[in-house]
């Protein structure tokens with residue numbers, strides 16, 4: 001869809017339709033935000049053209065990470081790709097592990113044990129909580145409210161403790177391995193998880209009082225950065241960004257995977273589609289994850305195999321095929337498109353991270369006519385993880 | 392917006408009175424979780440240097456390096472993994488894939504060092520404070536990333552096989568072979584153990600790839616007896632196989648057989664190609680066993696004219712006249728030999744050197760002579776009564792079975808010996824008994840106890856299945872003969888020990904534990920020796936000897952510069968060693984020819 005922003009005031013258009021921005025005129029200013037700006041989530045830059053304190057044009061710049069995971073994987077065996085994928089998204093790595101493993105399993109024709117499905121679901125919800133905790137700190141921080149980040153970082157650390165005892169690592173878990181998961185829950189895990197969940201709930205209560213029932217936050221966030229519902233499909237918007245616009249898009253419900261069909265929940269939605277609503281949808285989605293984890297720990301089988309027998313992974317060849325595996329991560333639809341050609345290496349891996357669509361195309365549109373001081377909050381409200389843009 | 396939105400944020404003030412949550416000294420106060428993937432440990436006694444950890448590491452963080460104090464030995468390359476923590480991402484795939492379970496992880500994650508080079512270290516060699524840490528990432532059995540169980544070989548059931556000499560082992564189907572080949576980790580430890588250093592991981596890869604022609608080419612690079620070795624090789628390589636440590640070794644021997652079974656004979660010939668142009672050099676080889684024929688094959692391919700003198704009516708040596716048909720069918724052996732003769736090797740049958748043609752003749756007619764006469768004289772126990780005509784030698788009986796001479800199977804018999812030859816004769820005679828008398832009555836007595844039997848466990852298992860009565864720790868004392876001169880059986884005493892303190896053969900018996908084993912025939916299967924009468928007195932005098940065997944150098948050359956020797960008669964003990972020695976002699980003879988050419 002051809003985008004025609006409202007440019008009623010400045011700048012005027014030239015005959016060929018491009019903006020008539022004469023930097024020498026003194027009316028306009030170029031501003032770089034990032035790649036090391038605190039309001040930018042990670043290594044990404046925005047090139048702003050402002051007129052007064054109003055943004056007239058914004059361009060996103062990525063490419064600071066110098067990575068190429070998809071290409072790397074074409075030269076790694078199927079098992080060797082397993083430790084790589086988590087790095088495609090630092091704050092919520094487990095979707096990469098899950099989507100990759102599920103894609104490999106489907107093309108190789110492997111049956112994963114039931115218990116492994118439960119543990120995978122558990123891990124994905126734990127990761128979602130951490131991702132939202134980081135987001136909340138970031139969203140408040142973008143408006144100068146540093147204390148929220150201190151609180152959420154603390155409880156996120158408690159969840160990292162649970163990750164550590166379950167997976168053997170805090171950040172890059174490397175636990176959802178093709179064929180299953182690496183281990184069962186450790187002894188006494190459910191009880192310790194419950195304590196952690198209660199801590200998080202209590203902190204969220206504080207966050208609600210201090211961040212959401214806050215005149216300053218409301219003044220800055222309500223009615224700002226509205227995503228019109230008609231944009232959703234044409235821009236490929238998913239996740240909380242879509243749900244805050246009142247559309248109950250949630251892969252966990254729409255194309256259920258793992259054990260979601262056995263869990264009792266509704267997709268969390270909002271209606272105003274502004275920064276405030278998106279933050280609130282995420283806060284409530286976090287509470288939903290807490291509830292889902294409680295359900296999982298009660299319903300899951302208590303023992304059983306967690307790994308299926310694999311062929312010799314050193315020369316594991318997978319027949320020709322292609323598949324797309326998706327899941328609902330904290331930012332929306334996460335997907336892996338895997339093509340195999342009968343050799344021992346993936347022919348092509350394409351990673352669909354929601355940040356790509358949200359933070360390049362959509363952001364460049366939303367930023368026009370925004371106030372400079374809102375730019376950081378706007379970008380954060382789209383929930384961007386640059387590593388998954390540059391895979 | 393309400394008044395609440397103005398007041399509510401002030402609730403943050405309650406945190407003024409909270410203790411800080413930050414841990415002041417996390418590096419010293421906080422251990423990693425029980426299954427934390429921390430720093431690596433390696434058990435030096437368990438690690439075999441197979442390098443599988445190096446192969447799996449997608450970060451190239453592992454290098455296999457020699458380590459002082461860890462010598463290479465059979466089944467251990469002597470190399471150990473050095474890990475570069477500038478590259479490692481602690482994925483633990485190396486731990487999951489480790490073939491011995493030696494490589495593990497501690498739950499330690501603190502290591503402060505000012506010299507960055509030290510972060511490249513060899514776990515288990517460079518001592519670290521976490522070496523004795525108990526906790527850390529564990530690999531459970533089901534997480535081992537290579538399959539541990541061998542694909543079972545289809546075989547004839549005992550009931551179906553004991554009445555005939557039909558081959559017992561069926562051979563793998565293509566699917567079975569692929570599955571078995573899939574288990575190999577391509578570490579190459581087996582290559583060092585194989586006397587002929589066959590390209591084992593490469594030909595196993597050929598099975599995985601279904602590229603049997605490549606497989607045949609690889610086999611022929613080091614062994615012209617793949618039909619034979621694919622069936623009866625002693626497969627010492629499998630004792631060194633990395634897969635053995637966490638399951639069954641790869642069925643290397645069966646995969647070799649599978650390759651050669653897949654390719655038709657004409658194709659094999661085409662793949663090997665024609666020999667080189669004639670060089671004008673002539674070589675005489677005495678004995679058409681594996682040693683002689685391997686050298687013949689190599690020399691003929693170099694263009695030398697090779698004549699093999701063979702006392703028997705057919706080639707193959709002990710592989711034909713010793714090994715029973717149910718283990719190695721004659722047509723399989725014939726295929727190997729046909730490829731060798733197709734290279735222009737001329738085998739003169741029924742020519743016993745020393746009787747039909749003299750050694751001196753060969754010395755004067757040929758540029759080089761090779762002696763590969765094997766061990767064809769059975770040894771005797773020399774116990775009282777062992778000169779009775781119904782006391783036979785195993786090798787003589789086996790030869791008779793091969794040549795098709797009629798053998799009157801005794802209704803009952805006793806075999807003396809606990810090695811593979813004893814099993815072969817016991818099982819062969821049992822088959823004849825069943826054919827001629829409808830029942831099996833074979834007793835086998837061995838000096839060794841069950842735990843120290845010389846025969847392969849498979850041979851023992853199959854013998855028992857075939858109703859052979861196996862008795863361990865029995866020492867033969869006399870063949871019992873009645874007044875009319877009829878052999879009644881064998882008298883044995885219980886063996887208390889076989890060797891003395893200096894490991895010399897000096898069996899001790901418990902005479903009170905005496906048994907008579909009934910047998911109309913007693914077969915001695917206690918070893919063979921070479922019949923060196925063909926050499927004649929003069930040459931015997933001239934040659935240097937070593938404990939009853941002709942002395943050879945590392946190239947198989949004797950003290951007489953025109954004479955080489957290889958195989959059982961100088962070294963042994965099996966086909967693949969004979970093949971390896973045959974190659975060595977061929978290289979030596981060829982290089983002598985090359986030197987002669989250079990001089991002239």
Ligand SMILES: Cc1cc2nc3c(=O)[nH]c(=O)nc-3n(C[C@H](O)[C@H](O)[C@H](O)COP(=O)(O)OP(=O)(O)OC[C@H]3O[C@@H](n4cnc5c(N)ncnc54)[C@H](O)[C@@H]3O)c2cc1C
Pocket residue numbers: 623624625677678679680681682683700701702703706707708709710713714715742743744745763764765766767786789811812815922925957958959960963964965966967969
């Ligand atoms: C019963 C039995 C079972 C065995 N089973 C196995 C097994 O399962 N696996 C394995 O690897 N090995 C086995 N072996 C050992 C293996 O057969 C020998 O190690 C191998 O055949 C040795 O090869 P060679 O060429 O040195 O001698 P041989 O194979 O013995 O060949 C020597 C040849 O020289 C000929 N010869 C001797 N004297 C003269 C002469 N004066 N003039 C002309 N020709 C002469 C002989 O007729 C014979 O053909 C077995 C041996 C026996 C006896």
Ligand code: SF4
Pocket residue numbers: 447448449450451452453474478479480481482483484485486
């Ligand atoms: S833990 Fe992973 S990255 Fe580190 S050495 Fe082992 S295989 Fe390599």
Ligand code: SF4
Pocket residue numbers: 433437438439440441442443444445471472488489490491492493494
């Ligand atoms: S895989 Fe295990 S046994 Fe093999 S070299 Fe590595 S540490 Fe040693």
Ligand code: SF4
Pocket residue numbers: 574575576577578579580581582591592595631632633634641643
């Ligand atoms: S057969 Fe065994 S020892 Fe040989 S390369 Fe394969 S795994 Fe290693």
